[in-house]
Amino acid sequence: MEIIGWYDGKIRLLDQTRLPAEEVYLEIDDIAGLAAAIRRMSIRGAPALGVAAAYGLALAAAASPAQSHEQLLTDLRRAAAALAATRPTAVNLPWALRRALAAAEAAPGAQASREAVLAEARRIHEESLEVDRRLSELGADLIPDGAAVLTHCNAGALATAGYGTAVGVLRAAHERGKHIRVYATETRPLLQGARLTAWELVRYGIPTTLIADSAAGGLLRRGLVACAVVGADRITANGDVANKVGTYSLAVLAHENGVPFYVAAPTSTVDLSLTGGDDIPIEERAPEEVTTFAGRSVAPEGVQVANPAFDVTPHRYVTAIITERGIAREPYEQSMSAVVGATRVPT
Numbered sequence: 001m002e003i004i005g006w007y008d009g010k011i012r013l014l015d016q017t018r019l020p021a022e023e024v025y026l027e028i029d030d031i032a033g034l035a036a037a038i039r040r041m042s043i044r045g046a047p048a049l050g051v052a053a054a055y056g057l058a059l060a061a062a063a064s065p066a067q068s069h070e071q072l073l074t075d076l077r078r079a080a081a082a083l084a085a086t087r088p089t090a091v092n093l094p095w096a097l098r099r100a101l102a103a104a105e106a107a108p109g110a111q112a113s114r115e116a117v118l119a120e121a122r123r124i125h126e127e128s129l130e131v132d133r134r135l136s137e138l139g140a141d142l143i144p145d146g147a148a149v150l151t152h153c154n155a156g157a158l159a160t161a162g163y164g165t166a167v168g169v170l171r172a173a174h175e176r177g178k179h180i181r182v183y184a185t186e187t188r189p190l191l192q193g194a195r196l197t198a199w200e201l202v203r204y205g206i207p208t209t210l211i212a213d214s215a216a217g218g219l220l221r222r223g224l225v226a227c228a229v230v231g232a233d234r235i236t237a238n239g240d241v242a243n244k245v246g247t248y249s250l251a252v253l254a255h256e257n258g259v260p261f262y263v264a265a266p267t268s269t270v271d272l273s274l275t276g277g278d279d280i281p282i283e284e285r286a287p288e289e290v291t292t293f294a295g296r297s298v299a300p301e302g303v304q305v306a307n308p309a310f311d312v313t314p315h316r317y318v319t320a321i322i323t324e325r326g327i328a329r330e331p332y333e334q335s336m337s338a339v340v341g342a343t344r345v346p347t
Contacts, residue, residue: 045159
């Protein structure tokens with residue numbers, strides 16, 4: 001299952017808006033097309049957005065008519081700003097753009113910069129799979145054999161262009177022979193859980209039960225869930241977590257019922273420049289995502305709509321944060337800094 005790739009000077013990506021009904025690939029050859037694909041969520045998930053953004057900068061480099069190094073860098077910085085504005089909450093996107101820009105700046109000339117940007121984009125893409133596998137193996141240690149696990153939204157291969165984070169943890173546990181089963185929330189309003197996570201888990205042969213978002217509390221109260229595992233779009237220095245809207249509610253419910261609540265994300269999702277979750281920009285999406293379903297109106301004309309794409313879960317509700325460099329726990333001010341700076345996975 002290829003999520004995104006670079007072929008003959010174009011980005012080829014799986015259109016996630018068409019899943020699970022059909023697997024359709026888009027070919028994108030300019031920044032405007034990529035920005036539109038990101039906004040309509042043809043590609044989504046913080047790590048995958050980072051990969052897409054890096055390849056997008058390679059598109060911009062190839063399209064720029066600049067002969068001088070400095071003019072090319074000006075064009076690349078403009079393209080990076082446009083891509084960074086598409087999804088403001090996901091920190092992996094600007095993180096990848098900074099890496100690709102740095103590669104261009106370090107190159108000795110315009111043509112060398114073009115080659116360096118594409119090479120860095122490919123490197124970021126390759127690293128995604130390696131990072132996912134590392135954190136998934138660490139996370140699988142936390143999943144009991146025979147457990148029922150709750151997950152929200154989609155943090156699988158579709159969201160990372162690799163192996164997956166939260167879903168990667170479930171995959172790794174399953175591949176070890178642990179007899180797990182998963183409760184996946186539908187994840188309104190765009191149904192990433194129903195359309196994407198359930199689709200992935202069924203493909204992996206993991207027993208999966210799809211539930212309405214509002215059913216999760218009852219499962220937790222009845223003791224039917226051993227732990228919850230979710231992904232993240234940004235994690236601050238104190239361990240606050242921004243993830244798909246609805247995550248905060250699940251974390252509070254898990255805490256109330258004594259159920260461990262784990263967050264799985266690469267260290268590229270950690271933003272140590274922000275001290276807490278109140279500083280995270282929260283994307284507000286189109287009201288039509290809430291007022292329509294399958295192209296039909298489900299709300300009265302003129303009703304006001306709030307449609308935040310994410311919410312912030314305070315660190316006190318997070319049992320542990322699983323990264324490729326180790327597992328962070330309270331006090332997060334110390335553990336997150338230590339994990340981000342780690343040079344090897346702790347044993």
